[in-house]
Amino acid sequence: MAQIFHRSANTLSRVTIFGAVFIVAFVLWVIGGIVRSPLATDQGIEREQPVPFSHQHHVAGLGIDCRYCHTSVERSSFAGIPPTQTCMNCHSQIWTSADMLGPVRASFATGKPLEWSRVHRLPDFVHFNHSIHVYKGIGCASCHGRIDKMALTYQAAPLTMAWCLDCHRNPEKYVRPRNQVFNMAYVPVNQAKLGPELVREYQVQKLTSCSTCHY
């Protein structure tokens, strides 16, 4: 009786059997990569804004303090997006006719607010409080990156839960002196030594209870 299969079928079958394992592993690996990539986290993506506002220019260039615009960052969970009024404080004096600032002037004239595109977006079930992080000596740059180097603002960190927990589990790696919180260019001299000291001094707790953020 004639053979049903060619000899090569043997190899083929062996390859499939062993291959299956690796194929599955590979697929999982790819998925794992995607959920950590900007595709899922929006990390490093610049967004279209009504006005191409440049932190680089205002912070690095003009040396304006974060709190001049983000007024409630030390008092409230929400850092605060400046009202048009704040822009106009200066721009009623300078660049009064710049086309770029047209929407700002329009907003101020009509009383219709500017609609900025949100860059840092946490899910609704996560509650984040700026003021306490600032108070405990976590620098703006620790999460927002070198804003002062961003012509257009983008999200510097992945903002995944693992990323949050990295700091919540070992704050000493990131805590900095209070007076350096708003200093974009701050570089720790000896974090290994300074960190634990600050953690003690500021009573920084390792808050990893679920209800710290989720409620």
Add this chain to the structure above:
Amino acid sequence: MKELTLNDFRKRAEGGGLYRSLDELARDDDFIAAVEREFPQQALPLERGVDRRDFVKLMSSSLALAGLAACNRPAEKIVPYVSQPESLIPGRPLYFATALALGGVGAGVLVESHMGRPTKIEGNPDHPSSLGGSDAMMQAAILGLYDPDRAQVVRHLGEIATWSAFLAALQPVLKDAKSNGAGLRLLTQTITSPTLGAQIQQLLAAYPGMEWHQWEAVSRDNVREGLRMAFGGYTNAVYHFDKANVVVSLDSDFLAAGPGHLRYARDFTSRRKVRHGQTASMNRLYSFDCGASSTGSLADHRWPVRPSEIEGLARALPAAIMKDLEANRGASIVIAGDDQPPIVHTVVMALNQALGNIGSTITITDPVEVAPVNQLESLRQLVTDINAGAVKALVMLGGNPVYDAPADFNFHHALTKVPFRAQLSPYYDETSMLVHWHVPEVHALEGWSDVRGHDGTISIVQPLIAPLYNGRSPHEVVGAMIGGLDQSPYDSVRAYWFAKGANEQSWRKWLHDGQIAGSALPARQVAIAPLPPAGEGPRSGGEGLQLHIRPDPNIHDGRFANNGWLQELPKPQTKICWENVALISPKTANDIGYDDEKRSALVNERSTVRADVTYRGRKVRLPLWVMPGHPDGVLTVYLGYGRTYGGKVATPEVGVNIYPVRFSDAMSGGAGAEIALVGGEDAYPVACTQEHQSINPKDMYGQEREIIRAGTFAEYQRDPHLGHKEHHGDESMYPPHVYKNHAWAMVIDTSVCTGCNGCVIACQAENNIAIVGKTEVHRERELHWLRIDRYFRGEPSNPEVFHQPVPCMQCENAPCEPVCPVEATSHSDDGLNDMTYNRCVGTRYCSNNCPYKVRRFNFFHYADYDTPALKPMRNPDVTIRTRGVMEKCTYCVQRVNEAKIEAEKRGGNQRVRDGEVTTACAQACPTEAIVFGDMNDKTSRVAALKGEPAHYALLAELNTRPRTTYLGTIRNPNPEIKGTS
């Protein structure tokens, strides 16, 4: 299809002879079609079988919500202010003091506002009528404010019109009234607002022939008239329960209803919080209860009596009670219920006078109403005049008389005879269907006004938000009728008080305090009039089955019928929601053939039979509900249901309308009702959240579960532990938790819980808890995080009642935690059982393993994501749960976290101090039965209460080590009286 106008409608009304409701009139396709054409929102109630979820979807599309489009900003956009208000810090709430009124009498509140959106109401601790407490209706006012079913536009014959058009239409009427005077009538509800009062007086002056009528379905006519007979002239009685050692309640529910009940509850229970080592004696409450009242459930001695027996009792109280009263002259109170006829109040006041209570525990002041009248007579007069054709124009400020006027007045019939009829009301309701002009009324949180408290204290009512739905305030309407320049309510109120000598500084202070300090009415000297002889009185005929009509504990006279929170709230005593039933005693049930066998089969299924109740030839079909401790031969029914118009929650067919059997000479029912079981009908489902009621050992198959710990004051002094043995054995396989920082805990004093439900709605408002509708409640899927368990002990004829609020116990050895496969529920550093909604996959194992069954599961997508109107109402600090997720009480962890953060920011390792944070339920509780705090802080109130001897944990033998614990119920019966009945 032919156009159908209001005139056709009126013809049908007149031609059709007798008809029961507008619905009956509307049983006509082209009429329905016409209405649907006119009012798209009304289309739903008219057609049948729409459940809550469906119309919620509909609401999202209805034009009603267009106005709020600005409030739901796209998720990916941030919209800052153009110029930011000074006081406002984004992300931090602000609090404003104002007042909410029910039946005209106000109580001070503080309203939490997030970015200009009021989200939560709390009692105002400085206000004498509230002292920081709040009840379910006050808490639910937030939902009332955003309710998308509220009337949104001025309507003329149902068609959209404008305010100016209304004013224009008003002019000829007013001109006419000015020329020949008579014919113009004003119908209002009870008014205590000095400003509005003054405006109305001005109006009356402007139109000499004009008359002012007042009508409120649940009025205090009996009290008013009773006091008038006693003291000659209208007065107001203010009680001081904190000074009373002995209280006798004759069918009065002073702890849960009526002006000042929050204050009264606080004062009364302040004498019942028995603490270790405290020597002060405990007060004593005798209650003669005609229905199932909260006051009765708290009483030391309770007797169920027929309403008609009260007068007799008032004239001759049992000897033992008289003895007790005599022993406490000047330190006792006898109080009669609002439903009792005037004569009872007169007699009771005479008794108080004789006992020397008046002046000590009872203060008599001038009335709080600007113009007290007998409202029933006032309305009767109006109807008579209309029928006599003497009324040319009728302007109604608030109220819904077509729905709630006495049946024999036939008000809707009369109303259609008035040539010009205008109504100002929050909903487009039964009355609105019959008026020419309907003007939407502002919500109390939307407009300026002022109001008096139960003792006359005046609060300025300030708006939290501009009118959402183009509402107008009574001040505006009256102002417009007076004529002259169009004055805003703000100007009216301000002008009035500045004329009264206020200045900018005092005005600001009043607004800040939420009251005008020292504006309480002064005590006045009164002489008691001679007592009229016994015998007469409308309810002498005490034979046969008595119909006993009461305002609903949740939706009052029906004005809150469209409030989903109040509709779904289990009624304090019956635990029934979403409808009204006929309450009868077990004996009566057997007498009418609804015997125990029939019942036991149904009780497990939360079902019952229905019966036709016939009273004076009018028939209503009601579900029967057997209420232990209910007086025999009495049939208690609640008003406010069976609405035909006025919102998608209130209609259609939510409960039964009782007004058709409410007659002007028997406003709270009377003898001679007949009842017949409806045959050949299968079990009628009732949305009752707790069908198992008794904790009698025999009903538990001989098992004593030690759920309730109770004893008498005497027993307590002998054995403060109330004969309760502590359970030992804290072994656990797992290492014990250590709580270095805080250890949040709660103690609930069951002695002083009236079951008023304030905490339940407070929790619902604070935590964005969804409502699920009657069907789902009947399937035992209600979502309330905090429930109030109600148990009976003793003979069903007159058992002891216990209220036990049950939030999450936050166990230290929590059964729920280890069984969750994804760690969605876990133990926090402070000892809370965290519930992480976004991690939950919904295996429901935690709920199965929870001995207290306090976990709540979203079997469907209950939360309303769609309705734009409701989005600004939600508490931004709490996640809105989705389908398939478990949820439960969190000890308001959002408040706890906020407090911890603020404390830390004070610097120097600051801990949260006692009293800096409390849960929504504890804050709302009028009697401070719920105390929340940090157990690790030895100086905290909660730590002290944990040391009380009467302190115990629920199901302690399971070694769950709950953080929520209880104080045993202590009662103070009179040793000279054996048994409670």
Add this chain to the structure above:
Amino acid sequence: MAEVEDKLVHEVRPTTQEMRIPARFIPSPTVEPGHTFASVTDHISSIVLRKRMPLLWTITFAVSAMLVMVLTGTIGWLLLKGVGIWGINHPVGWGFDILNFVWWIGIGHAGTLISAILLLLRQEWRTSINRFAEAMTLFAVASAGLYPALHTGRPWYDFWLFPYPNTMSLWPQFRSPLMWDVFAVSTYATVSMMFWYVGLIPDLATLRDRANNKLAQLVYGALSMGWRGSAKHWYRYETAYLLLAGLSTPLVLSVHTIVSFDFAVSQLPGWHSTFFPPYFVAGAVYAGFAMVLTLAIPARKIFKLQDFITMKHLENMGKVMLATGMIVFYAYLMEAFFAYYSGNSLEKYMYLNRINGPYRAMFYALIICNGLAPQLMWVKRFRTSPVMLFITAMFVNVGMWLERFVIIPTSLHRDFLPSSWGMYHGTKWDWSMYVGSIGLFLFLLCLFIRYLPMISIFEMRTLLPEAQSHAAEAHE
């Protein structure tokens, strides 16, 4: 060769049944006498390779296919609306979902038990029913698997139950019995699958060789993985098979032990009990054998397998049912005893509620089905009557379902605080899901019967005298 085979198809040697010899005069053998290698092979493989199937098969197949549609419809609606379409509520968080899961898993026990444990115990009568039982096991586990996967509120997040490195740097709760279930059941499913497949290989080869169309040859060929039946093959085969048998033996016990932990580990009266594992395992075997009987008795009639599935098999299974049935019944009595002897009022109430509560009917039905019905098996006449066996087996199938009902909803609906007591009723969706899963089970079974030998051909051969004589020669 092919034409020879065509001649032999349908042609079965006369059997005792046809010769009308009373059964009691002949010792009941595991295979009727007069068979040769060829006849066995022919008969069994013919069922697969023949063109037409008996009418009954077709009907069963059609019906089960419809039920599968019902199942898919139900699942669709479930995913659309949520678990609220079921009858579950606040006291009763688990209803038909977990109930049916446990029921199916229980049924899924007989297969591996018969194949593995009886193999190790050298019970040669297992041979003719093991293949069948294993298949049944697989399909039962498949039906069971539906429930835990779909009973969650958000099934699309079920993968959170697996421990895998994630962006939340979060692990599942390893203390949770549900967690253990995931491993227990999935392991069991995998091993039974391999066990079954390995056992099939020689027969697949046989089919490959006897198949007379190209497609069949290709498919069976691929599946038989180049089996040539060389001594080397046989040697490896035997080793692998024994290995798997050893591997799956503990699994038989572990799976239902762990399933029982879902209840035993919680602290609910009626669940919280130390003797659940043995109780559940016994119940599982009980249910499993009942189901094998339920399926084997009609099958042997329809496909004329009386020669291979003889009275001896049926009788033995009847005995096993009797034995395990007694264990289960003992467990019921013990529960009552614990309730009384523990002195724990809640335990006491739990049992009183079973016998006197709203669901007492369920309890009494359970006693009748699981406690009394199997007692018939004491009588040889019933034990050896296919009809009686079938009826008893049906009773047991129902009884085991009732047992889970009594354990799950009846314990939940009245737990600690009377205030939160409630009632539970399955909705139409509960039922459609249940019936649907039965449909799925039968559907797969029909396919199996159609395309694979339901009796292990080569193992049957070993039972024949010829095989014995070969062995004898070998020994000389």
